[in-house]
């Protein structure tokens with residue numbers, strides 16, 4: 158008699174020693190045997206996500222079959238069902254069958270990894286999983302376990318500050334942990350653009366190609382910046398082809414699907430769909446609390462549950478802003494030499510409420526304040542002049558209109574002299590990016606915000 162439960166326990170014990178803890182937890186913890194048909198020998202197994210099903214079919218089934226044979230001398234036929242599989246999951250199934258696992262040639266250590274700048278905090282252990290990101294997290298793990306074969310390319314998309322970069326970098330960390338000599342290249346898409354332009358200027362295209370086309374793992378962040386850049390897309394296409402044909406893993410992030418990136422060439426759109434496209438959606442309250450708890454722990458902060466709950470309920474979309482809220486509370490506690498509690502959190506985060514209030518702002522008001530600040534005029538902001546002194550204020554005004562009002566992209570375009578919504582989108586993306594890298598833009602935006610929220 159085949160005792161399913163006992164067999165499952167023994168199989169799990171066997172697998173626990175083969176997989177590292179992160180992988181074991183991801184693939185085995187929520188996977189349960191459902192039934193065994195003694196006539197057909199079908200063993201039905203319930204897994205949590207389509208990604209897990211794919212992973213089991215590709216990577217674990219063979220072990221399971223062997224194990225059952227060793228355990229009870231029988232041939233079994235595993236059948237996987239996805240528990241709670243909902244049709245609303247915005248994940249596209251891989252459009253290609255996974256290929257055979259490639260040989261892993263030993264490579265000498267390269268200079269390249271030296272200037273690699275993966276954020277050391279962006280590890281899997283620091284990544285909290287919840288409803289909004291669990292498919293993406295599963296896919297990242299699958300890719301980390303089987304780079305170049307399983308989901309290639311992996312395309313992670315979703316809104317601002319939802320953990321796309323963090324998750325993408327976990328794959329780099331995992332690969333380096335297993336193969337320290339591996340060549341992992343992490344870049345923001347703008348770096349690719351700049352490197353490419355410089356390589357043409359300096360006649361160093363060979364070096365450029367060597368840099369990108371010999372990676373074992375290429376991580377490209379915010380690929381939506383390739384929009385409308387034909388030459389760059391052409392170059393990236395060849396990089397992609399080379400890596401893909403060599404079965405090297407490519408991972409990309411974007412704030413939208415490839416089909417929604419303006420003027421992305423057809424061949425890139427189709428190639429980006431060869432692997433898996435998976436979305437990260439905003440975290441629910443429970444996940445936000447868990448993220449804050451983890452962050453508080455790592456900073457050695459003592460915060461009670463009700464305060465964590467309060468802070469998490471104040472920021473409901475962007476995790477970067479959520480972390481910022483905790484930093485504010487922490488700063489207030491330090492300044493006032495007080496322990497952190499709800500009262501203190503409430504006063505520290507009072508200005509977040511202002512942001513909510515400012516949603517009643519008019520775009521015309523934003524244009525007026527921005528024009529004043531940069532000593533230009535509202536008609537210029539609405540006009541077509543392409544000089545830098547006007548383009549930057551115009552883009553900042555569009556960005557602030559997007560951030561501080563509920564107006565849609567087309568509506569904002571209309572208010573700026575009838576511009577197309579893609580122009581607004583580009584402006585918002587550009588300013589959002591520059592805020593991170595350009596201190597002048599950052600402080601201008603922050604001054605203007607304060608003026609508008611007063």
Ligand SMILES: Nc1ncnc2c1ncn2[C@@H]1O[C@H](COP(=O)(O)OP(=O)(O)OP(=O)(O)O)[C@@H](O)[C@H]1O
Pocket residue numbers: 279283284285286290315316317318319320321322323324379412448476477480
């Ligand atoms: N699930 C998570 N668990 C823990 N921290 C997270 C999680 N998701 C995001 N974060 C943290 O939130 C911050 C923002 O994440 P990240 O930069 O990866 O977002 P993003 O989606 O790439 O943003 P952008 O669209 O601006 O590029 C980071 O500090 C990251 O560590």
